[in-house]
Amino acid sequence: MAQLKFGVIGHKGRMGRALEAAISEAGHELGFGVDAGGSIAPFAAQCDVLVDFSAPDALGANLEAARQAGKPIVIGTTGLEEPHFVMLAEAARAVPVLQSGNFSLGVTLLAHLVHEAAARLGPEWDIEVLEMHHRMKVDAPSGTAKLLGEAAAKGRGIALADNMESGRHGLTGARREGAIGFATLRGGTVAGEHAVIFAGPEERLTLAHSAENRMIFARGAVKAAAWIIGKPAGRYTMHDVLGL
Structure with missing residues (x-):
């Protein structure tokens, strides 16, 4: 090259x-x-x-x-x-x-897998996106978490903006069917941890990626x-x- x-x-x-x-x-x-x-x-x-x-x-x-x-x-x-x-x-x-919200080759493949899983698992499977970054990061959820949420939403054929749940606190009521939830953690020097959890009836699938540097x-x-x-x-x- x-x-x-x-x-x-x-x-x-x-x-x-x-x-x-x-x-x-x-x-x-x-x-x-x-x-x-x-x-x-x-x-x-x-x-x-x-x-x-x-x-x-x-x-x-x-x-x-x-x-x-x-x-x-x-x-x-x-x-x-x-x-x-x-x-x-x-x-x-x-x-x-x-x-892109993330340039990792692994995360790009993860988003592809999230899309495929969301497209094949029905609405009875709840989707939660979990991310953790270093204490200095200023935006939340991370761009990568949103990228993964978008992949899940596209797999389901829905708009993320209309189905996103984040910042839960207090008496929020029962989880809405079809919602895509986000949880954000901050601390230390973590380069990036992301997991997408598909929680179904009596079983759970987790797709995850860890950035070490x-x-x-x-x-x-x-x-x-x-x-x-x-x-x-x-x-x-x-x-x-x-x-x-």
């Missing part, structure tokens, strides 16, 4: 530092890195691909810089809301945009960035990268 030049947004964060190591490990080059208060616009045209692991409020400017430079962009920023997904769809009309996410993002180069404008996910 030819050496690629990366532009990394969120360069000094935990994932930014891991990305720099993964880029070098894969034989590529970090062309530039920017952080809070900086702009990629002056540098975007000098690289082959942009990778954004910064903050939701910077997404619009980063997508516009990619669009103006005509460069593909990989988005790993978490905490995105509906207006951000509208921005992603608009940018994808002009350039390739690959966004955030380098797995960085390597996946580098793989995705190399894959998206040369693709036509559009929205892509890690499922596309793995051909799922």
